[in-house]
Amino acid sequence: MNPSPLLPEQLYWHCPLEWLRAEPEAEPGRDITRQPLGQTRALEALEFAVEMPQKGYNLYVAGSVGLGRHDLARQQIGAWAGRQEPASDLCYIHNFESEHRPCALVLPAGTARELQRDIDDLLEHLLTAIPDIFRSEEYRARRDELKQALEEREEQAFSALVQRARALGIGVVRTPSGYTIGPLREGEFISPEEFGKLPAEEQQRLKDNIEQVNIDLKETLGQALRWHEQLAEDVKQLNSEYLHLTLDERIDWLRRRYLGSKTVQAFIENIKREVTQNTDDFRAAGERGEKEGIAPAKLIRASEFTRFRVNILVDNGGAHGAPVVYEDNPTYHNLLGRVEYESQMGALLTNFSLVKSGALHRANGGCLILDAHRLLVTPYVWETLKRALRSQEIRIQPLELQLGLLSTSSLEPEPIPLQLNVVLVGERWIYHLLKAHDSEFSQLFKVYADFSEDITRDRHSVLAYARWIDALVKSEKLRPLSAAAVARVIEQAARVSADAQKLSLHREWLADMLREAGYWCRHESDSRVEPAHVQKAIEKREYRQRQLQERMQEAVERDILMIDTAGEQVAQINGLSVIQLGDTAFGRPSRITATARLGSGKMVDIERETELGGPLHSKGVLILGAFLANRYAPSEPLSLSASLVFEQSYGPVDGDSASLAELCALLSAIAQVPLRQSFAVTGSVNQLGRVQAIGGVNEKIEGFFELCQARGLDGNQGVIIPAANVQHLMLKQEVVAAVRAQQFSIYAVAQVDEALALLSGLDAGSPGDDGRFPAQSFNGQVQKRLRRLEETRTRLLQQELDAGVQPPAPVGENKEKKPDRDRY
Known part of the structure; x- marks a missing residue:
């Protein structure tokens, strides 16, 4: 019995307006557009991940683009972070023992800024106070006393030397260029001529005395040099004594203020020692600042004072809760931090103050959100992130040095302890790829949050969806929607989900739809959005993207692409496929033809032989061979060779949704029974002849309908689809109207025999107890042709045996010579 065509009510599932009558206003203070509609599973996984304190419980958030994964993840994580304590401040300070290895400081939130301010205040105070100290009368008096005492000792020592020399007859005179030593006569130096006239013994005695002097x-x-050295020490001690008058009080205050941090205490002691040892630097800089009118706040930025300052990487002083950081551009340096360089005299130099933070530093103590695809396509970043998570520390290592691109002095900053949750947001295939090929991924990302693409369409979910629409309209400040317009949007959401019993959760699509409907509402000067505005937005979006579809439709109408929509043909049928281009999909009819002749059971898939057929299509063709053998020749070989092809197809073909059409064309070729060309067929078939569901059913039906409509609807055209796809139907209103007017028909079939009966007008037939089908039935004619082919093959083989021709060896017995499998 032929199946009946589907009723118009089965082609489009309307949203009942009574489901929207109780639509409440969005709750004040709540943005329902960001509420977890239909995402309970994913949000539970997210909450579990951020609450788990153990290592490795990082999260992968999966779902397609447009679901609002990033926004929802950030919202939920932000709510969790708001309940946590602020994270620690992170700083680097100078290492006075090893300057190329800066020391890390991990301080309570807000402490870093206080420490930096206190140290800068200390430096500014010293730059002002030290010059004043050394200008004080008391200091100068004491310093002059030391100098005068030295001068007196030097004078006494020189006077004693002169007296000792005079006793030996030698004079000593201090001159600007040094000391003059010579023999004396009556208190005056004698000339060289006079010295030469002296007796030899006298000359020798004077020379010995001069040597002794x-x-x-x-x-x-x-001794005088040692006195000067002692004076320098005494002056230094004096400087230190006066310096401590202004330094010790400040240092003691800092010690008390940061009593809880041993690292800060050590830093303060190092500052005290360095200031004491380098007092002249502060004195000179302070005097220069006074002379040139430079404020101390600017003077402390000079390079000689850099080592005393604090380099703050992360300041959480004003934070409320734990940090949540989304790094949109996860490069190596943006993630890990970097060491910058300054050019001085043609050389690149660096110090601890040029260490800059990365996303890991800013998110430390909280949560870091990253886009999985951007992370993986950026060189060196994925391994760097895994290393940081494994070691639980942030170690800044300049990438240039690792790659050998920079040969200059660099730093090795002390690693900073890392404690955070990492959330990767990406598509599902990336997750499964990492799961399969990265052994460390499962150890580091133990939680998987899979965002739902849709929700079940029932009264409760429709009402929640309506609230979501209303809140989104308000947040976007769009024109309000009437109840009928809301219903139309909900119906389109079911169409987008490709299932009449589901609603799409793609927030970006929904927002775009409401914006565009609002645009047409404003364009027509209406106060609120009506169904006509929503419909116009849908049609205009489709129009902007359907140029390729129209070109292909034109090619069919002009018989460039040959598709029949009337009459009957043997071994020819209209198949349906979907072309997907980005977010645009449309149906395209294709002619499928088959041939059948005497052979050895080989099924030739021309698409596969030309490497245009994908594996799923090839699987579908192999299933057809199994169906033929199982139904028509369960206990004997098939004496048949057949071929299948998509005519005028010049690109890849994949999927098994054409296997029902291919089977019908093949059976028509075998039985030599014509098929109605006014029908198009889509559906997958299994080895038992059951028709299975396929995708894109709405687009496929509409693609053939548009062709028939262009040529003129005569009431005989229609589409055959799997019965399992009826629940997915959300067809355009022009299709539903044509069905209602009995100008177009849609049939749902569960067995291949139902499709054969519709296409051929013959009864498909059922096998009797002996396995034979009725002779005049479609299956009976297929069976009869196959038996004729078998009889012909048997007769030809017998004639060859009678003529002494050796028959082909069975496959596997002769490995040197392969038999001709297509001989008959």
Whole structure:
């Protein structure tokens, strides 16, 4: 019995307006557009991940683009972070023992800014106070006393030296260029001529005395040098004594203020020691600042004072709760941080103050959200992130040095302890790819949050969806929607989900639909959005993207692409496929033809032989061979060779949704029974002849309908679809109207025999107890042709045997010579 055509009510599931009558206003203060509609499973996984304190419970958020994964994840994580304590401040300070290895400081939130301010205040105070100290009368008096005491000692020592020399007849005179030593006569130096007239013994005695005075002078000068060194120490001690008058009080205050941090205490002690040892730097800088009118706040930025300052990487002083960081551009340096360089005299130099934070630093103690695809396509970043999560520390290592691109001095900053949750947001295929090929992924990302693409369409969900629409309209400040317009949007959401019993949760699509409907409402100067505005938005969006579809439709109408929509043909049928281009999909009819002749049971898939057929299509063709053998020749070989092809198809073909059409064309070729060309067929078939559901059913029906409509609807055209796809139907209103006017028909079939009966007008037939089908039935004619082919093959083989021709060896017995499988 032929199946009946579907009723118009089965082609489009309307949204009852009574489901929307109780639509409440959105709750004040709540943005329902960001509420977890239909995402309970994913949000429970997200909450579990951020609450787990153990290592490795990082999260992968999966779902397609447009679901609002990023926004919803950030919202939920933000709510969790708001209940947590603020994270620690992170700083780097100078390492006074090893300057190329800066020390890390992890301080309570807000402490870093206070420490930096206190240290800067100390430096500014010293730059002002130290010059004042050294200008004070008291200091100068004491320093002058030290100098005067030294000068007196030097004068006494020199006077004693002169007296000792005079006793030996030698004079010693201090001159600007040094000391003059020579023999004396009556208190005056004698000239060289006079010295030469002296007796030899006298000359020798004077020379010996001069040598002795020279030795005495050297000893006196050496003693004076030691006195000067002692004076320098005494002055330094004096400087330190006066410095401590202004330094100790400040240092003691800092010690008390940061008593709880041993690292800060050590830093303060290092500052005290360095300031004491380098007082002249502060004195000179302070005097220069006074002379040039430079404020101390600017002076402390000079390079000689950099080592005393604090480099804040992360300041959480004003934060409320734990940090939540979304890094949109996860490059190596943006994630891990970097060491910058300054050019000085042609050389690149760096110090701890040029260490900059990365996303890991800013998110430390909270949560870091990353886009999985961007992370994986950026070089060196994925391994860097895994290393940080494994070691639970942030180690800044300049990438340039690792790659050998920079040969200059660099830093090795002390690692900073890492404690955070990482959330990767990406598509499902990325997750499964990492799961299969990265052994560390499962250890580091133990939680999987899979966002739903749709929700079940029932009264409760429709009402929640309506609230979602209303809140989104208000948040976007759009024109309000009437109840009928809301119903039309909900119906389109079911169409987008490709299932009449589901509603799409793609927030971006919904927002775009409401914006565009609002645009046409404003364009027509209406106060609120009506169904006509929604419909116009749908049609205009389709119009903007359907140029390729129209070109292909034109090619069919002009018989460039040959598709029949009337008459009957043997071994020819209209199949239906879907072309997907980005977010646009449309149906395209295709002619499928088959041939059948005497052979050895080989099924030739021309698409596969030309490497245009994908694996799923090839699987579908192989199933057809199994169906033929199982139904018509369960206990004997098939004496048949057949071929199948998509005519005028010049690109890849995949999927098994054409296997029902291919089977009908093949059976028509075998039985030599014509098929109605006014029908198009889609559906998958299994080895038992059951018709299975396929995708894109709405687009496929509409694609053939548009062709028939262009040529003129005569009431005989229609589409055959799987019965399992009836629940997915959300067809355009022009299709539903044509069905209601009995100008177009849609049939749902569950067995291949139902499709054969519709296409051929013959009864498909049922096998009797002996396995034979009725002779005049479609299956009976297929069976009869196959038996004729078998009889012909048997007769030909017998003739060859009678003529002494050796028959082909069975496959596997002769490996040297392969038999001709297509001989008959």
